[in-house]
Structure formats: structure tokens, C-alpha cells
Amino acid sequence: MFRNTARFLDALFVIAGGLLAHWMRFSPPIALSDTERLLIAFNCVLVLLLFPGFGVYDTWRGKALPAMLARVAAAWMVVVATALVLAFTLHRMDAVSRLWFGYSTLISGALIVVTKCLVHVALRSVRRRGMNYRTVAIVGAPGFARTLLAHLEGAPQAGFKPVFVLDTSDPTANGPGTFGARLNRLPVLTDLNAFASRVRDERVNEVWLALPLSEEHTIYRFTRMFRHDFVNLRFIPDVRSLSLFNHAMVDVVGLPTINLSATPLSPPQMWPKLMFDRLFAATALLALAPVFIVLAAAIKATSPGPVFFRQTRKGVDGQPFAIYKFRSMTVHQESHGTLTQATRNDARVTKIGGFMRRTSLDELPQFLNVLLGQMSVVGPRPHALEHDDLYKDQVYGYMHRYRIKPGITGWAQVNGYRGATTKVEKMEARVKFDLFYIHNWSFSFDMKIVLITIFKGFINRNAF
Template sequence: MSNVIARCLDVIFVIAGALIAHALRFPGAEVFLDDNERLHTAFNCALVLLLFPGFGFYETWRGQSLPAMLGRVLAAWLAVVAASLVLVFTLHRVDAVSRLWFGYSTLISGVLIVSAKCGAHLALRTARRRGFNFRTVAIVGTPGFSRTLLAHLKCAPQAGFKPVFLFDTNAQALDIFEGQRGGLPVFTDIDAFAAKVREERVNEVWLALPLSEEHTIYRFKRAFQHDFVNLRFIPDVRSLALFNHALVDVIGLTTINLNAAPISPLSMWPKLIFDRLFALVALILLSPLFAAIALSIKLTSPGPVFFTQKRKGIDGHPFMIYKFRSMTTHRESEGLVTPAARGDARVTKIGAFLRRTSLDELPQFLNVLLGQMSVVGPRPHAVEHDDLYKDLVYGYMHRYRIKPGITGWAQVNGYRGTTTKIEKMETRVKFDLFYIHNWSFWFDMRIVFVTIFKGFVGRNAY
């Protein structure tokens, strides 16, 4: 019944949008639509009834986010508009329909449909928080993962799932509460559990089991094969640490990326465009500063203006990084890189200032312009340091699955400059991995903003 009402409302919104658009386009005229507008509106109503179900428009959105729902609604309405335009072109009715009316009706009907869905979603969330419109859930699993699910449900009352009892797959691990856990009854016999589910008319049974418990999963599937209860499998994969890895389709098979590029190339396009534009603007605006720094380096110590060193880029591809030279020219032993220390005699006077203020890093905008680096990303280290830390710090080399950056999440949190202890490098890598797993374009903008105001000067840079 609710689906029928929802479909009727969507049709009403399409008609209302057409009528309001007519009143706006032809003020003072009759409210009724002309023949061409009626035909176009009828097309839209039919397409709404045909296409909206294909987008999962009338399925339950319980437990899902509002942005995901709104995205689906907008996609469905745009599909209706596109299909309607194709029909209008096919019937050669383009010139007979007012373009302004078409634009008004598309916008108004879309706003009405989206607003109604948004209002209904928010109203249901409020009702579920207050204990209405909930679905009962019985959880099957080990004590540890069952507690995790109960905690999730407690933190998300707006989803409207109410746990009623549990099944403990580890009968020897019963709590001391005589068959009670978290105030809920605990079962260890599958027949008694199934009978209770039927008696209480429980809406859903969640199988919170490891991937290896295939036999147990089939036992419960057979137990409820004749019942109209939603049986959901929520795999317990905590020991595999897969939650930060993506599911992808390879030749029709579902695979989990354990060690692959964490961000799709398509998602990276805003970052790539921003990098090139930002680097170009920075190089142009900072050119007077570049000239002043270059002149001061040449006047205070003999040697080249720029210092170059081999570093690893995305997927380990080597490139030469550019910096303003901050040390006197000297030779290191083969395979050895000695990091600068406090009071290091190799650091020139102007070099100390450049390193302390990160001005020595500015030439790396040229690396960004060449596509070898990004404005934001994990800092690249000397190849010799990579060889040292890759076996000592977990996840160290995973930092190179994306382009290295001039600044990064670790740097704005105070982890920049020389790192002499394994513990500090481990913390820096944790910040880098957090950035990779939680990357978004707006996360980059936040780091750039913080860097401009607090990220240039560091007490660990010398």
C-alpha cells in the first residue's frame, strides 16, 4: 500500500510541476495545459512509473544514508527527463513545446520529488529514534562480534533495528548472566532459536559469522528456508583487516584489493587538475622569491642553486626531486644518506633558514607540474631510507601507491623534518595511511589550507 501511495504522489508531483511551470511561463493565462504540454506531462508520468522502480526508488532505505538516497533520486529523475526528451525528439514535437516551460517543469517537479523523499526519510529517522517503525533483529554469532553489532545498533537508533535475542555459536563462551547478554536472551540450540524467531515473528536474522563458517551459514539457511524472515549474512572479517579495501569486479568475479591502488583513476581527476593549475600559479607568483633565494644561495656558498636527489614516485617509479640547496657541496659514501642533525656543520646559514621555513621545498612545484608529485600526499624519502624502513615499519611502502606530495597529513600534524627513531617513522606512516584510506578532494583542500597557515615552520626541521 505504501508503494502505491508513493507512486501516486510522484505522479502528482510531476503534474503539479507542469501546472506551476505553465503559470510561471504564461502569467494570466488559463491554468490548464495545452495539448503539447499535456502530452509531455503524460510521458513523464508514464516514465516515472516505469523507470523509478528500476532505480530502487520504492525499496526500503532503512539504515542507509540520506546523501545516498538523494543521489539515487536525482539519478532516477534525470533518467526520466532524458527519456522524455528522446520521445519528444522522436515525435518531432520539439518546436511545439516551450523550452522555458520545459525547464521550469523539470526543475519544479524534481524539487518536489526530492523534497518529499528527503522529508519522508527525515520523518522516519525521527520516528525510529523514538521507538516507532522498527524491525526486530535476532543476531547469530560469537560473543565478540555480536557485541560489536549491538554497539552499532545502539549508536544508530535512526535505522530502526531493534535486537531482541542472540544465538551464541560458541556455547562454551556464555557470559555469567545465565543465558543473558546485554539484557537479551542468549540461545545455544538452533531448534529453540528458530522456534523463538517464529513465535516472536522476528523480522530479520543476522548471521554475524566468519567467512570460514560456511557449514553454520547453511544450517541456518536450511532452518529458515520455509519462513518469511529476512536472513542477512554480515561477515566477520576483522582478523583479515579488509575493511579499508575495495571490492572490485574482475572478469565477473568479486575480488578484494588487498594490495592495489586504493583510489580509482577517475576519482583522481579533480586532484590531477588542481595539482597542475596550483603548481603553475605558484611558480608564476613565486618567481620573484625564487630569484631572491637563488641569488642568496649563490652569494653565500659555492655550488649549484638546486639540489637534486632520486626519490620514488607513484608505484615506485623513480624521479629526481628538486630542492634549493641548503648544505655545502659534499660527497656521501655509496648507499649512505646522512640526514641533517641539529647544529649540522654542513647546513649553510641561508640553508638553515630555508629548511626551517620549508622554502627549500618550493622547487618541487616543478615536480608537480611535470606530474611526478602532487601538492598533497605522503612525503617521499631518500631511496636509502626506503630500503631501511620498508622492513621495519608496517605499511611503509604502501605510501607509494599514490603520488608523493609537497605537504601531507603527517606534516600538518607536526611530523616533518628529520626522523631518527623508528617510533616516529611508524607514527608518520600511520598518518600517511590514514590519508590514503580516507582520501577525498576536500581532505586535500583542508590540508592545503592548514599548511598555508601553520605548516611552513617546523621545530624538527634543521
């Protein structure tokens, strides 16, 4: 019923857009031409035929609104392009006002997109109030089931209501009755037959199989058990032990693929970050030019050698780049493959160098790396290559930090994890904060870290 109504409204909006465009284009109004009528009718038919193929009328429950609206817009553009091809094929384009065609395209498209957006927002509001929901039964071990329940609790607008859980990890599974325990206030069952009966008796809408990839036989058992029931079976693989990132399902050469270890954020998600990085870096370099001149003069006056220190570090996906710093130590040589970290009262650190290291002023030239696109303002700090070789096998997830651009400041740094890492435990803690940042990245999170850095992140007692 809802889908038929949506189809009717979309066709109505095509007609309304054509009529409004005609009224705006021609004053005083004249009758629609035969070609305009043909294009409006053709667009109506195309909307009814093509929109279902684009998934426009699929359920939007639990899906991101921007992605769905982009799909609607893409479907409408295909309809318009097909209408243009028809007009050219029939040699009727000369009889069509281009201004009318543009107006009708924009008006009809806007009506379709805005209406679907409003409906989606209204449904989200209704679902938050506990209406228009679908019941869900979860199958899996308590650990991953608890994770799914937390996701559902944090997204009430999706309209999924968990009702009970089947614990597949309990040793008494397939025994009689109910285990008697509760998980997040939900009853926990251990008997598969009792679970199936309850799904049928309560007319549960969906069963989510939150199982490891190795549980193929269990998945097959459930598909057979519910093969005659009109219940949605969804497999949500528990791959937490295989990867540190969100396990997005993507399409690769037409094959459904689960990302186990891949760049966690898509380029469109990163556009605000990229724009902010370049603008912030350019502004910082211009504003700090007098500071650069003063520090450069002080470095040259206090010790012989270059003003800047260059060192190779790993960037996004392990690509090497030369990181820039103000030189804070005397020029010295170390044997290949070794790196001696600065220590308290290190004789190699110059007087001005010690001040710069304590106040993070030696890091300022890295805004040039940001401007060149090699670094970000916020991200995991890149370590020396020798440290990468040392810690990649000792700290789980260490190299996953390089799945995004390294940063001048980061979540670990504003939480006090900077300076020398003399113990593996210190690096483990730093990596833990870096991975938390990657898992929970958002542009607002970046702005929070920038503000913390500005107000309290420059001076640190661990830097020397």
C-alpha cells in the same frame, strides 16, 4: 503502502510540473495542447515503470543520501530522454514548446528530488528518536561484533537496533542456553538453536552474519536454518586481517567484488581536495615568490651548486615523480642504493640549510608538485626510494600509504613525527598515523591539519 504512496506522488508531481510549466510559459493561460497532454501522460507511465528498476522505491535505510538522490535524478533524466524520443518518433516535436518542456522537466524533477530528500531527512529524525527501527541480531566473534555495534551506535539515523549477539568463537558454542555474558549491554548467546528460537519469538527483522570468509559452512548453516523465515540475512565479511582500507563492495564487469586492497576514496569524493590543492598551491606560490627569491639568493651565496634539490619519490599508486626542495646540503655523491640521513650537526648541512630544515622552508618548492598534480597539500609524506625498499618489508602497511597522493604536510607530521627515522619503531608510529588519516579522511580533516601546520607545524626540534 509507503511505496504505493511514493509512486502516486511521483506521478502527481509530473502532472503538477507540466501544469505549472504551462502556466509560466503561456500568459494569458490557454488550454493544454494534445501533444503536451500526451507527454505528461507518457512521463507518468514511464515514472511508474522505470523508477522501480532504478531502485528509487527501495529502502534508503542506512544508505548515503547523495548517492540515492543521484539515482533518482538519473532515473528522471532517462524518463525525460525517452519522452523526447517519443515526440521525435511521432513527429510532434514541432508542436511542443521547448521552453514549456524545459520548465516541466526542471519543476517535476525538482519536486520529485526535493520531496524524497525531505522524507529521508524526516525519517532520519524519527529514527534518531528510537522509532521506525529494524531489530538486528548479530552473529560473530566479539571483536568484529563490537565493531559493528559501534557503527550502529554512531549511526542512529539508519534505524537499526541491535538486540542480542551470538558468539561463534566461544568453545561452548552449541551448548545449552545462554552464555550469560553481555557485549555493549546486549545479551550474548552461544547456543545456535536458542538463538534461532529467540529470533523467531521476538520477530527479529534482520540477522547479520559478521563472519570471516572462511566460515562458508556456518553461512550455509544459517541460510538453511532460516530458509522458511521472513528474516533478512546479511553477510558482513570480517576481512580486517586482509586489508587496511574500508572493504567497499563494488561492481566489476557485473560481478559483486569486495575491495581488499584498492584506492579507498572515489574520484567524486576527492574533488574538493583536488580543487583546494590547486588553488592553495597557486596562491602559495604567488604569495611566497619574494621568499623564494631571498632563499635562492642565500643558497647561491653560501655554497656552490643548484638552488633546487630534485629527488625521485613515489606518488599515488607508486608512480614515480621528481620532488622539489630548496637545497640545504652541500653537493655530494653517495653510492648507488644508499642514502645517509641528516643527523644533528651534520657537516653536509649548510648554514642557511639548517635554518630552512628546522623551519620547513626547504619544503616550499613542493607547492609546484602540488600544482602539477603529483602531490597534495595534505597526505602521507613521501620517503626516499631507499627508505621504501628498507621499510616495506619491516613495517606492516607501509606501502599502503601510497594509495593516495603524498602530501607536503600530514597527520603524522603535525603530531611530531618528522625528521630522521633511525629506528623501525619511529617509522611504525609514522605509518600508524598515516593510515589513520587515510581511514578517516574528510575534507574537514584536511583543513584541520592545514591549520595546525600553519600555527605550530613549521618548526620542529626533530628536523635538522
